Amino acid sequence: MTGRRGTRVTLVDVARLAGVDKAIVSRVVNEDPNLVIRPDTRERVVEAIANLGYRPNSAARSLRTAKAGTLGLVIPDFANPVYAEIITGAESAALAQGHVLVTGSSTGDNSSMDRYLDLLGQGRVDGLMLASPTTPREQQKLESLNLPWMMVNRRDTGDHHRFVILNDAQAAKLAVEHLLALGHEKIVHVAGPFGADTARRRATGYRQAMKHAGLDVRAESIARGDYTPGGGADAMAELLRGGLDVATAVFVANVAMAVGVLDTLRRRGLRVPEDVSVVAVHDLPLAEHLVPALTTVRMPLQQLGARAVELLLASSPEDEVAEVVDTAIELVYRESTAPVSNG
Amino acid sequence: MTGRRGTRVTLVDVARLAGVDKAIVSRVVNEDPNLVIRPDTRERVVEAIANLGYRPNSAARSLRTAKAGTLGLVIPDFANPVYAEIITGAESAALAQGHVLVTGSSTGDNSSMDRYLDLLGQGRVDGLMLASPTTPREQQKLESLNLPWMMVNRRDTGDHHRFVILNDAQAAKLAVEHLLALGHEKIVHVAGPFGADTARRRATGYRQAMKHAGLDVRAESIARGDYTPGGGADAMAELLRGGLDVATAVFVANVAMAVGVLDTLRRRGLRVPEDVSVVAVHDLPLAEHLVPALTTVRMPLQQLGARAVELLLASSPEDEVAEVVDTAIELVYRESTAPVSNG
DNA sequence: CAAGCTCGTTCAATCGTTTGACCGACAGTA
DNA sequence: TACTGTCGGTCAAACGATTGAACGAGCTTG
Structure with a gap:
């Protein structure tokens, strides 16, 4: 009950009291079968354990067992809700397996990825998940750490x-098929x-979904953005220059660009969805508060994070691991898409 | 150069080679003065260190020094951008001091906070920051961990x-003064x-800012929401019932409710900002993409996180720490506020 | 030339757990 | 009685790094 403040309680203390x-x-604590x-x-x-408020010292335990009980996750940016979802999924999966998740961002200076590899590569984590882009040099360093690691949401x-x-691809297919079902062809x-x-x-x-529907995709039908709102705005402008007047719907690669x-x-005075329908990938909370509320394809980002943890814990550094999560990908129909107008 | 895979390199290996x-x-590695x-x-x-690719084992080091080189941060939810900012600030401050930040969320089941306190209370972290609400029982448990800890962005x-x-209060004052300067009184x-x-x-x-301007605040001038969009919508509806028709501006406590x-x-057919001006606290990326773009008060959330880390590392468990960060609080003028109309 | 000092390095105890090896007591068996 | 097994434990060697203390060699000083 007491748990004496100020003094570390160790196994010996407990042993003495008992x-x-x-x-x-030790064997009682670990439920040695x-x-x-x-x-x-x-x-x-x-x-005795209860009376003294004993808690095993994790450093000593790690030292002895050569396991940290910790997994690392490196993401580009905490402010990006896509990663928030991945983290959430990874965290609960890690917790479920008795592991703590350490999430770091490699934002800003490009040295911070390095910094993390240094800090984490000291037996501090049992495995590493990378959702950030990595240079070949970083991957090399990664290999030298002799840790199980894997890329999450990218396969470079x-x-x-x-x-x-x-x-x-499946997500794109769903989006395009939704538009097709509404009568859109352009x-x-x-x-x-x-x-x-x-x-x-x-x-x-x-491309595949369009082709499958017997529609052709010209080069001018695709514009590239950088996954940010600004990039989406520019790309859309480019498409308009190319003559969107003949197009009635836009499939956008992520919500930020949407x-x-x-x-x-x-x-440009075009009304959504009356003149143009818009559908994007990722169903983030933001989507439903846009004007008009955005039709999206929901992606199982939490499951992605959770699955990464499971695979990581189940694999050794040499194993190859390649998995595609495709459960629960579905279209969320809101206000930004509508049947093609007869104008 | 080589860094022999598969074998742990220890101090002794390096010593032998050198x-x-x-x-x-050890003394060279730690730059013992x-x-x-x-x-x-x-x-x-x-x-020898370079040749073998030696990296100190953090478990052994922690065991010996009784320092983990790690700080914990518990937040309610990764998906909330407010906490994303706090994390970012805390992370870089921690990194700057050679510490790794472990961020956990206490979302969902209310047992997960407990879970974290258990996992982290084993010498895994050198200090703990809490941005989540905590029950008295949890605070008690916290005390028994004999760790430096502190609340972030709350003082309960x-x-x-x-x-x-x-x-x-200062943020609220800025917002209200902005509205006053635009001629709003209601x-x-x-x-x-x-x-x-x-x-x-x-x-x-x-209240203070209003009073200071010689304006009175009636009970019906304030409605309470739960910091979510839905809560904001309801609160606004309540204010309208109370007769907003005489009010020309709304000060909202956070962006989500806005x-x-x-x-x-x-x-209700009210135009923003022509009929009603709206200003909210927190300048999140979302704010500038709303329609109309939201006028906000920018809060130094990253600095809040960074400051928490600094104070935590500088204090012992018994110290009292109370600080108010108020640098860089400023108004970001966008489209949702405008001079009061003469209608 | 003995005593003392500085420099550069080695010794060894210690942190708290885990875990294979070992051991005494007692019961059952031949 | 002597032998073999279980039961219930104890012993002690790791794990890898840190750090105060000790130590030998060489130099200075009186």
Whole structure:
């Protein structure tokens, strides 16, 4: 009950109070299955632990077992809600397996990724998940840490295949099919940056879905943005220059760019959804508060994070890991899409 | 250069290769100021470290020094951009002091806070920052961990004063003064929940600023929401019932509620800013993409996080810490506020 | 030349747990 | 009686780094 402040309580203290060897205490604490012990002895130990408020010292434990009980996750930016979702999923999966999640951002100076690799590469984590872009040099360093690691939501990995991604092509397909079902045929695409493989997969999915519907995709039907509102606005402007007047719907690669797309359309006097329908990937809280509320494709980002943790904990550094999560990808129909107008 | 995969490199390995005792290596690694060593010896050691790719084992180090090199931060929700900012600030401050930040969310089941206190209370962190609401029982548990800890952005602490908060009253004052300068006099307030002390401080600031301007605040001029868009929408509806027709401006306690406020106003056919001006606290990225772009008061959330880390590292568990961060609080004038109309 | 000092380095205890090896007591068996 | 097994524990060696103390060699000083 007391838990004496100011003094660290150790195994020996507990052992002394219970009148047994510290080995017993350790085995009781860890619920060692092949420990044979008399019920009353166990009782004494348990009581002593409670009385002293004993908590195992994790440093000592880590030292002995060579396990940290910790996983690392590196993301580009905490302010990006996409990563917030991934973190949330990863955190609860980690917790469920008795691990603590350390999340770091590699924002700003590009040295901070390095910094993290240094700080984390000292037995501080049992595995590492990377949702940030990584240079080949960083991947090399990563290899030298002798840790299980994997990419999350990207697969630009070197020799090994170690990644979990979402089925972006499927998401694109759902979006395009939604537009098709509404009668649209002139559908253009605001794609993400070349560098991001999520963007490439979504663009591919768009092409495939269009092709499958017997519609052709010209080069001018796709404009590239950088996944930010500004980039989306510019890309939309580019599409308009190219003659969007014949297009009635836009498939946008993410919600952030959709914000810019809506802006550009409004500025040009085009009404959404009366004149143009807009659908984007990722169902973030933001989407439903835009004007008009954005139709989106919900992506299982939390599951992505959770799955990354599970795979990481189940694999050794040499294993190849490649998985595509595609459960629960679905269209969320809001106000920004509508049947094609007969104008 | 090589860094032999598969084998842990320890101090002894380095010492052997350099032909010195491991004590020397340790002192070189830690840049022990009172180490006297011949330049060539040091050279040999440094080389050996590089050749073997040695990295100190953090568990062993922690065990010996009784320092984890880690700080904990518990927030309610990763998806809330307010906390994203706090994390970002805290992270970089922690990194600057050679510490790793472990951020956990206490979302969902209310047992997860407990879970974290258990996991972190084993010498895993050197200090703890709490941005989540905590029950008295949790605070008690916290005390028993014998760790430096503090509340961030809230001050509902028990006996001790251990918190860093922002100058919310000042923020409210800026917002109200902005409205006053635009000629508004009938200014109402959508406040946050009673439970949140940030909400109380903002409400107080609103009252004071009004009083100072010689304007009176009636009970019907304030409605309470729960810091979410839905809550904001309801609160705004309540104010309208109370007869907003005579009010020309709304001061909203946070951006999330402002989203709902804008919604309600639009639904009632009130134009912003022509009929009603709206200003909210917190300058989140979202604000500038709303329609109309929201006028806000920028709060130094990153500095709040950074300051929390600094104070935490500089204090012992018994110290009282109470600080109000009020640098860089400023008004960001966008489209949702305008001079009062003469209608 | 003995005593003392400085320089450069080595020794060894310690942090708190985990875990394989070992051991005494007692019961059952031949 | 001697032997073999279980039961219930104890012992002690790691894990890898830190750090105060000790130590030998060489130099200075009186």
